[in-house]
Amino acid sequence: MADSHDYKFVGWMGLDKNAAQGNMIWQEFEPKAWEETDVDIKITHSGICGSDLHVLRSGWGPTPYPVCVGHEIIGRAVRVGNKAEGGIEIGDRVGVGAQGDSCLGRTQGHCDECASGNEHFCAKHVGTYGSFHLNGDKSHGGHALYNRSPSHFVFKIPDSISSASAAPMLCAGITTYSPLKHFGCGPGKRIGIIGLGGLGHFGVLWARALGAESVVAISRKESKKVDALKMGADSYIATDDHPNWDTESAGSFDLLLSTISSSNMPIAGYFALLKRDGTLAQVGNPDDGVFSVPAPGLIIGRKRLAGSMIGAPGEIREMLQLAADKHVKPWVIERPMENANQAIVDMEKGSARYRYVLVNKNHL
Template sequence: MATDYKFQGWLALDKDSINGKMRWQDFEPKPFEETDIDIKITHCGVCASDLHTLRSGWGPTDYPVCVGHEIVGQAVRVGNDVPTGIKVGDRVGVGAQSGACHNQKGDCEACADGMEHACKYSTDTYNSKWPDGSKSYGGYADYWRGKYSFVVKIPDEIPSDQAAPMLCGGITAFHPLVQHNAGPDTSVGIVGLGGLGHFGVLGAVKALKCKKVVVVSRSSTKKADAMKMGATDFIATDEDEGWAEKHASSLDVIVSTVSSSKMPLEGYLNLLARKGTYVHVGAPEDRIPPFSMFSLIPKRAALQGSQTGSPQDIKDMLELFAKSGVETWNNNVPMKNANQAVVDLENGKARYRYVLCHEDHIKEVKYN
């Protein structure tokens, strides 16, 4: 079936695109299959992953690329073999991952365990390949096309501009808290109050009602925001002398969202309580600092990594966020200004997520 729309978006042609030099151009989506959904994009969050990809920070990017993996819009074409109940006109979204084998390959233990987000044959929403070899393109665009299996309905209670950043930033920061049973008896630390970290704070405070939520940052410039979000304490590592000793063994779960190779990692680990867990979700472009294993051994503490979540994890999070009133602190930007949003995020100006909006859907929102 032919469509009366074409796929256009902001394409990065080389590493210089990180400097606000993406170009609006046509691109060719994957061939439509009866298990696919086309989304007319209304909103797309701007994620730090976009920056890493634009500049080939995590490795060579397959240019041209259209970044953006916090996509919300309207389903405008739904294949006949889509079994999820999504229909044309539904408000839907897709996050950082768009495809997985769901154990069809037979040797993918992740899909067999319901962890499709860790599938060894996964397709990322952009800068990746579909099984037929076609490229995946992201959400700085008019339309998105991909498999139904990672497309989720957006709860009515969550506005689209708030929902978009939850589909990557939200689940990335929140999922580790759920995995480690954070709740009313848990003391949580969130390292870094940025696009990811603010979801960790809001999720721990509002959705999980943790008894203690401590934000760890280099300076106190964001302390007022952290306390407004509901944090119970704030550690400024460049300003608070002896912070690692003063707060030693005080946190059950730490979610670290930072991606600096200069982070005081050993100090972070010293904050862990007995049997505590440090989960790193930030993705540095180089190696993390060395640390002493005695930061972990005497306390039987653990160091882990985590990424996003499964489609079911995302659905569960959205439902819980809707019930508990978690709201993204976002700044809406017209889609035509995507280049400026990228530059501003790179310069640390976001408080705390930029959301690209097609002009007929933009509205002013201030949560801070």
Template sequence: MPSPENFHGWLAHSPTAARGAMRWSPFPPKPFSPTDIDIKISHCGICGTDIHTLRSGWGTTHYPTCVGHEIVGHVVTLGSSPSAQRFRIGDRVGVGAQASSCLRDDCEECMGGMEQHCGRGFVGTYNGRYKESGYWSMGGYADYIRVPAHFAVRIPEGLASAYAAPMLCGGITVYTPLRNNGAGPGKKVGIVGLGGLGHFGVLFAKAMGCEKVVAISRRRNKARDAEALGADVYIATSEEDKWERTHARSLDLIVSTVSSPDMPLSSYLRLLRTNGSFIQVGAPEGDLPPIAAFALIAKGCKIGGSQIGSPKDIEEMLQFAAEKGIKPWIQQLSMKEANQAVVDFEEGKARYRYVLVNEDEQSKL
């Protein structure tokens, strides 16, 4: 089936869209180039970034926009370039949070397999501007998407589309820092926040064979979920006295998925062992809290950050998930319910990821 002239999606026209005011409307796709492919979307996960963008929380959004960057579907149109021709019509593919980068031979990041850190040409899957055409990218709360083929990845046969979709941003956001910071046998790892990102952190850390996986949340209401996901220890920071002393120097690595500007950062650092690392992946709309220098100096610990992953990283993660049988906790909703879904997501009702489904595609899956 060829691609239509116009695509359709849930368009946000102002910050009120985050309160359920998106409108299903037609929009023109980016001008087609030889490096592009068109994908008929079957599934799209809902991510916290969608909400921040809908309400202009990280800066002024270019409206109208169509959010969604955890996209799975089938290839329907191919460009003539080698990057596009590596796919075939009908292939099941995914697209995450990045749609383009400069890919120049003199770009250290792109040539080093770190396209997600490209400083010259990073284009987000939505609300990003393609320099060559001036087109503002549109995402996956839609029926189709057109993207450069370099940033599409095949979905392994053993991984259901509904499970793969939220891995394309939520999953890779925690998989990459875990892998890059030595998570595995003999390591003790903490995951701050048991939400959409954090539950992936527990699943992946456990599947990587970490000696101990610790889930860290404000309240105890998610303790049973954490245990079911594979956590060995649960810390409820607002309900346990002196938790930072009780668990001091017990972790090699902490991955923080929370987006709160008032997180107890100094207390989290007390949980690290000597030479431990704290990696922030959650992105608050404000600044991170200040810390005392000796919180770092005394133990030689490090604070870092991590941003999604490259296409190669995503392919590796999906294959790992298929081999290990990792199944995120998801709720599938009709694409028609997107407005209510973003409201419920913002209210914390998801356990732990929502996935929008274009129902006319279900028979193919």
């Protein structure tokens, strides 16, 4: 390695599109060159996200293989630069989410997005994996033994949140928390969460924690109804099993959060569920990035289609505090890090209920 430390960066590397079929290879990789603003993390937990699958198969564009995916990272700080932010000290339990860097005004003197606390919308946004840092080095994620990240995007984890629970909060959690908070989820609001997977189940948990008047889970089949109610949903709509779901519940919701990554979702029906001036916020991103929007669905009732992606560092800290205060606990299944390939395959099958987290047992 180019810098001095007594540990190696070793992880599950995707070498080509076949990696998404459970063919990642365990091998050493080169992290970004050390900077005094960085933190090295000895990884204990790494959540598996749908983004891992998209990137492993080059679903969102060509992936710069080889790549180590995983952007729901929890571990202990083992090296902290002398210019690191956030008061992080060696031994602290910390986490890293889906963003690994932004310009922070370094490349152009000023950045409106970074200056306003919207770093995730920075034009120089760097993903935690499959991207390139401002120094040109490739970013690698957390299905590994160690991770190196700029301290601005490293977060202390509240003591009351377990590492297995905290890991998926750093992508799935913030991806749903941010739009719910931004678009007004809270007392007096009727909220619908579309899709009850890793993202959607967080949507139900956050909507309840934010004090929504009513939370309704919306999924294709009746089979997840019991789970949804246990998570805190007040009721459940199964769009495949109830032919008149859109007319029976028309005009019922102030805000719908869609976590579906499909080009074929029944979006006209979703618009029908909204009240006048209601909002459909989309966070799911299909591989082709395209779905059709019927103009009447927007025009009639002055409804809005909005989008959202992950969240800024300030929002992540706010979310973690809410989780600690409200005892939010996602539904997580822990899997050994050495079984990452099988976990990836099971994730693709939709077997997770509702989030897999890889665990380095020798780092606990």
